[in-house]
Amino acid sequence: MRRLMLGHTTEFTLFAVMIVLCVALSFATDRFFTISNAFDVLNVSAVNIIFAVGLLVVLISGGIDISFAVAASVVQYVTALAIAYLGGGNWAEGFIIAGAVGIGLGLINAALVYKLQIISIVATISTFNIFFGLLMFFTKGVSIYDLPEWLTTRVVFYEREMSDGSWLELTLPVVVMILCCIATWFMMSRTTIGRQLYAFGDNPEGARRFGINIGAMHYISFGWLGLMAGIGGLMQAHYAEEVVPNALYGRELDVLAATVLGGARLGGGKGSVIGCVLGVLMVSITQNGLNLMGVSPFAFKMIVGAIILIAITLSSARIDKLLPFFAKGKIEKGQAQKREAH
Amino acid sequence: MSSLIQKFNKTFGADMAGPVIAFVVVMVIFGLGADNFLSLGTFGSVAFQLPELGLLTLAMLLPLLTGGINLSVTFTANLSGLAAASVLQAFGGVDASGGAFVIAVAAAVATGAAAGLMTGAAIAYTRAHPILVTLSMMIFLRGLGEFLTRGGDVSGFPSYMEPIGHGSILGLPIPLLIFIACVGIWQVLLTRSKLGFGLLMIGSNVEAGQYSGLNTRRIIMLVYTLSGVMCAIAGIIMLARFNSVRIGHGESYLLITVLAAFLGGINPFGGFGRVLPVFVALVVLQLLSSGLNLMGANQHLATALWGVLMIVVMAARTIVSSYFASRRKKI
Numbered sequence: 001m002r003r004l005m006l007g008h009t010t011e012f013t014l015f016a017v018m019i020v021l022c023v024a025l026s027f028a029t030d031r032f033f034t035i036s037n038a039f040d041v042l043n044v045s046a047v048n049i050i051f052a053v054g055l056l057v058v059l060i061s062g063g064i065d066i067s068f069a070v071a072a073s074v075v076q077y078v079t080a081l082a083i084a085y086l087g088g089g090n091w092a093e094g095f096i097i098a099g100a101v102g103i104g105l106g107l108i109n110a111a112l113v114y115k116l117q118i119i120s121i122v123a124t125i126s127t128f129n130i131f132f133g134l135l136m137f138f139t140k141g142v143s144i145y146d147l148p149e150w151l152t153t154r155v156v157f158y159e160r161e162m163s164d165g166s167w168l169e170l171t172l173p174v175v176v177m178i179l180c181c182i183a184t185w186f187m188m189s190r191t192t193i194g195r196q197l198y199a200f201g202d203n204p205e206g207a208r209r210f211g212i213n214i215g216a217m218h219y220i221s222f223g224w225l226g227l228m229a230g231i232g233g234l235m236q237a238h239y240a241e242e243v244v245p246n247a248l249y250g251r252e253l254d255v256l257a258a259t260v261l262g263g264a265r266l267g268g269g270k271g272s273v274i275g276c277v278l279g280v281l282m283v284s285i286t287q288n289g290l291n292l293m294g295v296s297p298f299a300f301k302m303i304v305g306a307i308i309l310i311a312i313t314l315s316s317a318r319i320d321k322l323l324p325f326f327a328k329g330k331i332e333k334g335q336a337q338k339r340e341a342h
Numbered sequence: 343m344s345s346l347i348q349k350f351n352k353t354f355g356a357d358m359a360g361p362v363i364a365f366v367v368v369m370v371i372f373g374l375g376a377d378n379f380l381s382l383g384t385f386g387s388v389a390f391q392l393p394e395l396g397l398l399t400l401a402m403l404l405p406l407l408t409g410g411i412n413l414s415v416t417f418t419a420n421l422s423g424l425a426a427a428s429v430l431q432a433f434g435g436v437d438a439s440g441g442a443f444v445i446a447v448a449a450a451v452a453t454g455a456a457a458g459l460m461t462g463a464a465i466a467y468t469r470a471h472p473i474l475v476t477l478s479m480m481i482f483l484r485g486l487g488e489f490l491t492r493g494g495d496v497s498g499f500p501s502y503m504e505p506i507g508h509g510s511i512l513g514l515p516i517p518l519l520i521f522i523a524c525v526g527i528w529q530v531l532l533t534r535s536k537l538g539f540g541l542l543m544i545g546s547n548v549e550a551g552q553y554s555g556l557n558t559r560r561i562i563m564l565v566y567t568l569s570g571v572m573c574a575i576a577g578i579i580m581l582a583r584f585n586s587v588r589i590g591h592g593e594s595y596l597l598i599t600v601l602a603a604f605l606g607g608i609n610p611f612g613g614f615g616r617v618l619p620v621f622v623a624l625v626v627l628q629l630l631s632s633g634l635n636l637m638g639a640n641q642h643l644a645t646a647l648w649g650v651l652m653i654v655v656m657a658a659r660t661i662v663s664s665y666f667a668s669r670r671k672k673i
Contacts, residue, residue: 064473066597116657119610123656125597126649133646137639250593253413257477266471298489305482312474313464 010263011275017311018282025289032292036168045284046173047236049277051251052259053184054228056276059259060188061221062201062268063113063120067128068225069251071105072233074131076243079234080144088148098234099227105131106226107219114218128252135245144243152241173235180228185273187224197221201268257308258283283308357607357615360655361622364605368626372633379633386515387635388628390508393517394583395595395602396624397576400528401569402599403620407532408562409545409612410465410472412569415576416596417483418457422570423577423587424487426450427496438500450574457483458570462563487589497586507582517579524575529617531568541565545612594645601652602627626651 026033051068058065079098083089089097105127112123155172188194200207200217208214237243262279264271283304290300372379398415405412426446433442457479464475509516532538540561543551552558581587604610605627606620630651631644 112653112657116653117660118653118656122600122604122610123653125600126652126656128597129601129649129652130646133642133644133649136642137646253477254481257474257481260474266473296489298492299485301485302482302489303485305478305480305485309464309475309478309482312478313468313470 008263008272008275011272011278014262014275014278014282018278018285021282021285021289025285025292029289029292032289037288037292039168039170039174041281041284041288042174042177043169043171043239044288045280046171046177047232047239048251048255048258048284049177049280050173050180050228050232050235051255052262052276052280053181053273054225054232055255055259056262056264056271056273057184057188057197057224058120058221059264059266060201060268060271061197061217062204063218063221064124064256064266065109065120065222065225066124066252066256067105067109067131068229069248069255070128070131070135071102071226072229072236073245073248074105074135075101075230075233076237076248077135077139077144077245079230080147080237080243083148083151088150090150094151094234095231098230100230102226102228102230102233103223104226106222106224106229109226110218110222113222114215132246132249139245141245143245147237147241147243151238173239176231176235180231181273181277184224184228188273193220198269201270203269254283255280257312261308261311358619358622360659361606361619361626364626364651364655365622365629368629368633372629372636376633376636379636384629384632384636387632388625389515389518391632392624392628393515393521393579394576394592395598395628396521396621397524397572397579398592398595399599399602399620399624400524400617401572401576403528403603403608403615403617404541404565404569404572405472405476406600406603406608406610407545407612407615408541408565409548410562410565411476411600412458412461412566413473413476413596414457414461414480414483415569415573415599416592417480417487417589418454418570418573419577419580420587420589420591421457421483421487421577422450422454422574423581423591424490424496424589425453426578426581427499427587430499431496436498436500440502443500443502447578450578451571454570454572454574454577455567456570458567458573459563461570462566465566466559466562484589491587491589493589495586495588499581499585503582503585507579507585517583520575520579524572525617525621532617537561537564542613545609546614598627598645598648601648605652605655 022033031037051072055065055068075098078101079094082097083094086093109120109124109127112118112127113120116123118126156169157172157175158168158170160168186194188197196207196212197217197220199210200212200214204214207217233248236248240247258279259271259276260266260279261282262271262277263275286304286307287300290303291297295303369380378384398419401415401419402412426449429446429449430438430442433439433445438446461476461479464470464479465472468475505516506520507517511519532542540551540556540558543554543556544558544561548558577587580591584591602624603615603620606615606623608615608620627648630647631641634644634647635641
């Protein structure tokens with residue numbers, strides 16, 4: 001247990017902070033601590049979590065991607081047009097088209113980073129501008145409202161009326177989000193590819209000499225993010241019941257902040273699906289709590305920003321400097337053991 | 343040919359090649375494609391549009407040279423503009439006196455510097471990655487600005503603010519003159535000052551800098567503070583140009599400034615780069631969008647082409663350097 005905690009300090013700290021926050025909020029408001037509110041939070045953050053687990057894979061492999069949210073907008077638009085062209089379509093076709101377009105856009109990034117040796121932040125800032133510029137140019141900023149019925153009808157897997165009259169709903173985005181999380185977790189910690197991605201992110205040159213296929217690592221990580229961006233985009237269109245070309249513009253930096261809050265490291269080799277989910281949920285819970293407490297919506301972003309700022313600054317400060325002295329020895333011992341193990 | 347290249351490199355520096363080639367290509371393509379491109383009107387519009395993006399890019403430049411980045415530039419600029427606006431409002435809005443203007447500018451610069459100092463201190467003392475610190479700073483400043491303005495505009499400024507945004511002296515727009523002055527200051531700072539040397543040193547190797555006695559924390563804090571001050575100047579120019587302050591003004595410039603800096607040959611890992619190539623790269627970007635405007639395309643196509651231009655320049659750099667590397671191996 002201690003080893004588990006030392007290995008996942010960020011996740012456990014985040015979890016502890018979240019519990020404290022939840023307890024405080026449930027005393028501050030009477031609406032917060034209800035199951036239906038918990039499901040509301042999940043429904044709202046589903047799309048961001050889907051994006052975040054995709055981004056996590058790229059961050060673990062040592063890259064960064066700024067373009068995925070805009071790519072998701074492109075996917076939304078292309079999928080909506082393709083479905084209209086196919087004359088209706090259904091969920092299976094929707095997922096296949098969205099996934100394929102998403103992967104395609106991700107592979108463009110991978111090719112730029114791997115073939116042309118452009119570092120990932122530069123390459124993805126360029127593709128961010130290209131995707132968004134072309135999308136706005138071709139669509140002229142016009143939104144699509146007449147989506148097929150199957151896409152806009154809410155799909156509820158489980159619903160139940162609570163004793164207080166509120167509804168508990170398990171909707172499609174949440175189920176898809178859970179599937180995406182499980183798939184990402186399985187790939188990252190139960191397959192060779194996942195372990196290779198960690199190794200590559202931690203030490204690219206070492207991984208190359210070890211015989212890991214570097215090109216494949218790039219294509220897999222950016223392709224996976226592309227797939228998640230595609231699925232997330234489709235879910236967002238389903239949730240919002242419309243396709244607005246600039247709806248997701250600016251989402252990339254919020255998701256990046258939440259993912260890093262959850263323990264992923266810029267520079268690669270570190271991060272977990274659980275931490276990433278906790279990071280996004282932390283931001284959503286704060287917003288939800290502030291909302292229920294009746295704080296002005298204009299103050300939300302400021303408070304959330306301040307929390308992220310403090311959290312990231314504190315989590316980057318050497319953890320042993322912040323802990324009381326008795327915990328220090330343990331961590332240093334743990335680190336020493338790790339170093340020996342390497 | 344090779345002696346010509348050598349002469350060019352000696353006079354302008356090797357990092358000037360990318361922007362200059364792009365400049366020539368853009369001039370030739372639009373000169374042939376759009377018949378009224380090579381006119382005073384085009385250059386007039388470029389001269390008026392250049393300063394906002396340019397000043398923000400200068401603000402981005404110093405952190406990039408230290409190997410960091412400052413993602414909060416646009417919101418720092420708008421928040422500084424907001425500080426200036428609220429001072430002007432407090433002194434009577436449209437009827438504010440000249441003294442109020444001085445106080446307003448001081449308030450804007452102080453706001454920018456304070457935001458920069460906070461960012462710099464967080465980066466210097468916690469060693470958190472600059473992307474993260476400035477990203478969360480950006481989210482915080484955006485929220486603060488939206489909270490203060492309720493998402494709306496602040497407008498109604500004295501008439502003497504007008505020339506700062508739209509006036510010209512001897513045919514040269516005043517914003518452009520301010521921008522050129524700032525380019526000059528940055529050039530001197532980077533090439534002739536202790537701080538400039540120190541920040542380039544930090545960009546190429548922090549440890550070596552520390553062991554040779556540089557006070558790296560102080561330098562990083564100064565760099566982000568100066569970046570904040572430059573944001574404040576951009577904020578004042580934007581206030582005068584739009585005659586209003588809104589927290590979302592120029593939001594889309596954020597990633598363009600990074601693009602412009604990399605296009606101008608700044609090393610993405612920090613440590614190497616100069617101001618003049620960045621200036622040329624900025625002119626190229628603006629010429630590209632003005633040219634497309636003349637041909638009837640909109641700003642969004644220009645944005646996409648900025649991205650393409652960036653990829654072409656970076657890819658060309660990779661290909662050229664690997665070509666020279668393989669030639670050297672053969673010899």
